[in-house]
Amino acid sequence: MKTISERTLSLHLKEMELDGLVKRTAYTDKPPLKVEYELTEFGRSLIPILNGLHEWGESLAKRAQLEFSETDAV
Secondary structure, three states: OOOOOHHHHHHHHHHHHHOOOEEEEEEOOOOOOEEEEEEOHHHHOOHHHHHHHHHHHHHHHHHHHHHHHHHHHO
């Protein structure tokens, strides 16, 4: 998996917060600053959709590998 910069991650989290997908909680009572993110109810509603997309991708990858194996055997 590729890594992303802290800035890119921060921008994406901010965008998801504005879209109502994640909730940001900042703990500022003592240093160092601690920030946690959690999915909102709206964000959690995407889980079944993302799981379906994942399953579709897995089946597509298996299909592509099978087709590659068949052409490689020729």
